[in-house]
Amino acid sequence: MKVVVWNEYRHEKTNPIVADVYPDGIHQAIASFLKCETRDVTTATLDEEEHGLPDHVLFATDVLIWWGHKAHDEVSDEIVEKVYERVLNGMGLIVLHSGHFSKVFKKLMGTSCDLKWRVADEKERLWVLDPSHPITQGIGEYIELEKEEMYGEHFDIPAPDELLFMSWFEGGEVFRSGCTYRRGNGKIFYFRPGHETYPTYHHPDIQQVISNAVEWVKPVERARPVYGNAQALETISGEK
Amino acid sequence: MKVVVWNEYRHEKTNPIVADVYPDGIHQAIASFLKCETRDVTTATLDEEEHGLPDHVLFATDVLIWWGHKAHDEVSDEIVEKVYERVLNGMGLIVLHSGHFSKVFKKLMGTSCDLKWRVADEKERLWVLDPSHPITQGIGEYIELEKEEMYGEHFDIPAPDELLFMSWFEGGEVFRSGCTYRRGNGKIFYFRPGHETYPTYHHPDIQQVISNAVEWVKPVERARPVYGNAQALETISGEK
C-alpha cells in the first residue's frame, strides 16, 4: 500500500515555534509514525514541482493524507481536479485539521466547510461516539489534548456518513471531530486535531487514529461501475 | 391533532424541590405551553388506571410525549407493547431526558440506551448541528441552560437518523442531545434536557424545540404497507 503525506510546509519554515515542534515538517512527523512493513510511505509538499503530486505518483497512491492551512489558494486547480478524480476512482483521503478549507475537501463536500475557531491554548477532549468502528480501535473513551486550537459548531459539512468523534473544548464549544464520507469509489476521513503550534501529531492516540484511518480508507479492489447508455439485461428466469 | 403528555409524576409528589419547580407536575408544565388552536393536549400519568393510556385514548393519540425516571419498571409490559405498536403504526413519540431508559424507548432502539450522568449543577449548552431542520426553527446557535444534570457519552443508541443537537457540559462531557429516528410508520424525537430539579421546561427555547418536534413527529396520512405473501405484479409495459 502506497501512502503519501501531503503538507503545505510553510509554517515550519517561517515560524520558530512550529519549527521547534515539527523540525522536519508536519509531513515527516506523520510519515514517520505511519511507516511499517505493509506500507510504502512518502511525502509531498506545496512548493515541490506539481506540489509533489505528478501523475506517476498520484496514480500509484492508495491513501493520500492532506494538511494545509494558509496557502489553500496556491494549490493549482489542475492538481485539485486530479486528486478529486482519484478519490472518486477509489483512492483513500484523510483530511487533517485546517484541511477542512482545502479546495479538494470543499469540492468533495459540496458545502462551505466553514466553522468557528479560536487559538487560546484550550483543553480538547475527543469523545468516541462509535465504539464499534475500526478507526477507534485501541482508543479509550476519549482522547485528551492538553492544548489545542478550538474549532466550534456550526461546522458547515454534509451530515457525516459516520460520526466517530465529538470534541469538547474548555471554552464552551463542541465540534464533529471525526467524520467519514464515501464519494464514488473512494472513502474519506476528516480528523480535526493538529494545529501547527501544538505537538498534537506526537500524541500516541492521535497517531493510532490516523494509522487506523489509513487502513479504513484504503481502496477496495473491484471492477468500477459502468455509466452511460446501457443494453437491456435478461429478465426472465430460464430453465437452464 | 391529539397530543398526550405522559409523566411518571412521582418526584413532584415526594420531593419538595421538584414540587416547587413543577407544582402541577412536569406533564402539566409541558401541556400548558403546547396548547394551541390546532392541538388537543391532554395528560396521562403512571398511577392512573392503565397509566392513563386506555385504548380509546392511545388509539386516538397522534403524538405521545414521555417523561419517566425512577419507576420505569412499574410501567406494565402490556401498555409498553401497545405504545410500541402505535409508534410502528404511525404515532409520533417524543422521549424526554431520563425517558432514555424507558421500556418503550429501549425496545424501539434495540440497544441498552445507557449513558454517563452526574448531578452537579453544571452549565449545559446545546449546539445546533443541523440548521436546516424544522425542529431547530426559531432557535439560535445554541441553547444555554444555567444548571442541569450532566449526561455524557458514550450514549448507547443506534446512530441517529438525524443528529440535531450536541450538548457541551461544564464538567467536560458531550452528549447527543437531539436525535431523530424513524421506526415503521412512526417518527421519534429524543430530547435530552429536563432533570426534575431544574426549571428546564420553563425555558422558552426548550419549549420551542418540543413544540417544533410535535409538528415534526406527527403522523403522515397514507395507506399502511401490506406485508406477507404477495401476488405477482404486471411487469410488461403495455400499449394501452
Place this chain on the structure above:
Amino acid sequence: MKVVVWNEYRHEKTNPIVADVYPDGIHQAIASFLKCETRDVTTATLDEEEHGLPDHVLFATDVLIWWGHKAHDEVSDEIVEKVYERVLNGMGLIVLHSGHFSKVFKKLMGTSCDLKWRVADEKERLWVLDPSHPITQGIGEYIELEKEEMYGEHFDIPAPDELLFMSWFEGGEVFRSGCTYRRGNGKIFYFRPGHETYPTYHHPDIQQVISNAVEWVKPVERARPVYGNAQALETISGEK
C-alpha cells in the same frame, strides 16, 4: 411562499413529441399543479435574461425546482454560483430527472452524479422505502409509470440523508429515485421521473410527491450560524 419552476425549455420547442406532451413547456405543467393559495408560483427558463433568475427573483425564492437535460453547459457559472449560495443560505431545491447532471446539483453533491440510462418505453415502479416521511404522504405502496426512461445503478451520489423511493425497471435495473440531502441551511430533494417524451408530470402521484417536497424543502426561519474567529463563552454555572 415563493416557488420558481426552472426549465431548460428546449426539447419542447424542437421535438414535436415533447411539444405534444407539454405544449406550454414542462415548467408550466409543473407550475400549474403547484399553484395554491399559500404559494406564489412562477417560472424561469434558460433562454431568458440571466436564465430568468435575476437577483431580485432568486433572493426572494423560497423553493427552486430544476429541470434541465441537453444544455447544462449553457447555464452560466455565475448563476450556478448564486443558486448554490442560495441553497447553503436556506433556499429549498428540488432537482428533477436529468437535472442530476446539472452544474448546481453536481456542485452540491461533490460527485460525478453519473448513472446508467436507456430509452426503451419501460415500465417503472417507484417503491416507497420510508412510509413515515411527509414527502410520501398520500402515496400508496408504489407509484407505477407505464413507460419511462430507465435510470440504473450505480448512481454516483453521496449516500442520501434519507432514501424515500427505489425504482424497479422492466429491463432489470434499480435506482435510488427519491433522495433527500441537507447542505448548509438548505434542503434538497432529488426525484428521478420525468423524461420529456412521457406524460410523467401529468400523473397525479408524481404531482403529489413534488407538491409534498415543496413543503418539505422550504426554508426554516432562524438566525444563520456565525463563522470565523470566536470569543470565549461563559463556561461556569453561576449563582444568579
Place this chain on the structure above:
Amino acid sequence: MKVVVWNEYRHEKTNPIVADVYPDGIHQAIASFLKCETRDVTTATLDEEEHGLPDHVLFATDVLIWWGHKAHDEVSDEIVEKVYERVLNGMGLIVLHSGHFSKVFKKLMGTSCDLKWRVADEKERLWVLDPSHPITQGIGEYIELEKEEMYGEHFDIPAPDELLFMSWFEGGEVFRSGCTYRRGNGKIFYFRPGHETYPTYHHPDIQQVISNAVEWVKPVERARPVYGNAQALETISGEK
C-alpha cells in the same frame, strides 16, 4: 478469529429438495467456504443442547452467522438474550435471509422486520449501491441469481447505517438486500439471499460477500465504554 455458523437445520431433514441442495445442512455449506487459516469456523444448530451455543462457545465467538426460518419461536429467550448481549459487547452478527424474522434480529432492530414474499422461481439481481465498501470487494456491478424467493418492500427495518445492495426481482419488486447496522460495540450485516430450496450458498459471489462480511463485522479491540454515575474531569488546560 472464531466464527460460528448457526442453522435451524430442519428443512434439510424433512424436505428432500432441500436435502438435495444442502446434504449436510446450510450451516456446513457456509462453514466450508468460510474456512481458512485465520478463521476457526464451527457450526451450531437449533436441536443441539442450548442450541449449540453454551456460554463457553458463545463467549469465545467473534462472529456469529444466523440462518433460521420456520422455528424462530423455538429459540429460547435465554439464548436470544445472551446473543443480544454479546452483540452489544462487540460480537459481529451476520443475519441471512429468513433470519430477518429471528427473535434476536427483531430485538436489535426495534421494528417488526416484516416484508413481502413470494416463492415463484424468480430471477434476482442484487445491484451494488456502495462500490467503496469492503463487503462488496471482488463483486461486479451486480450479482445475478437465476431463481430465488422474492422479498419485497416495504421491509420494516430502521434505515440501514449503510445500504450496500438493492435487489431487483423478475416479478416487479425491489428490496434492501445488504444492510449494515451498529449496535453498542457490535456490527451487524443483514444479507437477503438464501431460500433453502435454491443453491444460493453455492454461488461464488454470495460466498464472497459473506466472507467479506465476516471480516467487516469482526470485533474491534478496545476498552468498552463505562456507564453510570461519573466523576468530574479536569477541565482547565494546565501549565505542566
